Amino acid sequence: MPRLPLINGADARRTLDALFVNAPLRDYALRPRTNDYTLPVLGMAYIATYAKQAGFNVGLLDAEAHGLGVAETAQICNAAAPRWAAMNLLAPTYEMSARIAAKLDPHIALMAGGHHAKAMPDRILADPRMANLQALVLGEGELRVAALLKDQQRRRELPGVLWRDRLLGTRAAGVADPKTSAALLGPDINALPYVDRAFLPQDPYRSAPTAADRRLADRGHAGWRATAARDGHIEANIVGSRGCPYNCTFCGAAVSANPDTAIRVRTPENIISELNQLHAEHGVTAFRFVDDLFLGAGRVIDEQMAAFTRHRIGEKYVWDATGRINVLDRLSDRDLERLVSNGLREVALGIESGSDRILQAMDKRINAEMTERVARRLVSHGIGVKGYFILGFPGETQDDLNATICHIRNLWAISDHHSGDVRASVFEFRPYPGTPVWHTLIEAGHTPDALLAYGDVDLTGDGAHESMRQRDEFNFSVGIQFGDIPLQRIRATLATLTREQHQRNQDRREAAA
Structure with missing residues (x-):
């Protein structure tokens, strides 16, 4: 069996049923991360925990927490050789996710969910980099992901699960049983297992x-x-x-x-x-x-x-x-x-x-x-x-x-x-x-392509010094001026306020010491 470096929660002695991949906010092969902590992906960990309780061998690769680049993330996933790779799609990280998906071994089936999947399903299904997307899961995924891991063909009876019909080139969707749809889409949160922290590298x-x-x-x-x-x-x-x-x-x-x-x-x-x-x-x-x-x-x-x-x-x-x-x-x-x-x-x-x-x-x-x-x-x-x-x-x-x-x-x-x-x-x-x-903004004439053009902004220089480093990964922008104020003035104000807060934090620590 392959070793599973940086993969949390998986049993390396068994075939991996699914690898949940949290894409990085930017490609850290190009500019290494400076923050040493990021919030855990609790939603993804909930799904992984439920799948594990159902008997599947699953792992979680948090590329953001580990500061991985796109190529390294894909390499780790391919080396692990899971039956499924699963991604949470968010607007700021969608480009990273799509680039990772394009590098995955074609024998690995892909499923995806997250806010961006729910907001723009057709755009995702049409993305050629998502060619191996077998299930787009809209909304809360615990029960439906476990069903997909048990039998991919069950997607035909799962509500809120979409895929691309390769023969017709059209969107296909599960036809749900009204008696079970509500429970599948909104599970009883008091009945879900507590998050298995083995899946989280920093929590x-x-x-x-x-x-x-x-x-x-x-x-x-x-x-x-x-x-x-x-x-x-x-x-x-x-x-x-x-x-x-x-x-x-x-x-x-x-x-x-x-x-x-x-x-x-x-x-x-x-x-x-x-x-x-x-x-x-x-x-x-x-x-x-x-x-x-x-x-x-x-x-x-x-x-x-x-x-x-x-x-x-x-x-x-x-x-x-x-x-x-x-x-x-x-x-x-x-x-x-x-x-x-x-x-x-x-x-x-x-x-x-x-x-x-x-x-x-x-x-x-x-x-x-x-x-x-x-x-x-x-x-x-x-x-x-x-x-x-x-x-x-x-x-x-x-x-x-x-x-x-x-x-x-x-x-x-x-x-x-x-x-x-x-x-x-x-x-x-x-x-x-x-x-x-x-x-x-769309009604005002902005295009989806422009509004989705997220890019990271390096504010660790230009006088922002160490005060920006602990939040550097969260400085990203679509590069559009939406109000009356030029972006450079917005960013200069952001850096100034962050610098002042950083100084206040230092002063508080010194006063309490």
């Missing part, structure tokens, strides 16, 4: 201690021993729900782009059981909830925190989560205190802009005043805030950009007077197919 991982960690230790937080505060935690990422009820115009998870996705939240007991399992098996004591709803719906927050309190989660673990500003704005001080006592360390917020005009165009359902109010309340309770911002949104003017710069600095100033910190993460706008703003 769990050991983190460096944060200022929030030290604050908790100083308070004598029951879940924090002195060694944990000094050395950092073993951390893991986790998903508490699927689907999003919001319609932010730039987001691939927008409800209008996913009308067939049922919103489902895992039960508190199911989540807590996974937390305890990760602690028992890997020593994990810190978690990051990466889904949209964990702190994005009042009912969910109340239900989860009641269970966390019963199980005394805050005495054992700390955790971070994404949140919705408009939802957090409605929480009482008592609600925030309960979040802290249950271990909340930091909330990631899609703030996006300091311009109310742009926020309205994004359909964010917030304004800058609300964001500042929420941030002030969070940091006053010792909860950190990580704010995400978009520069260069369609229609953005210099006044809008100035408002965002001012907004970020106001948030920093607020945190300077409280125990919680505010971190700003700034990105250049890029369009994703299927989103509301994508359709707006």
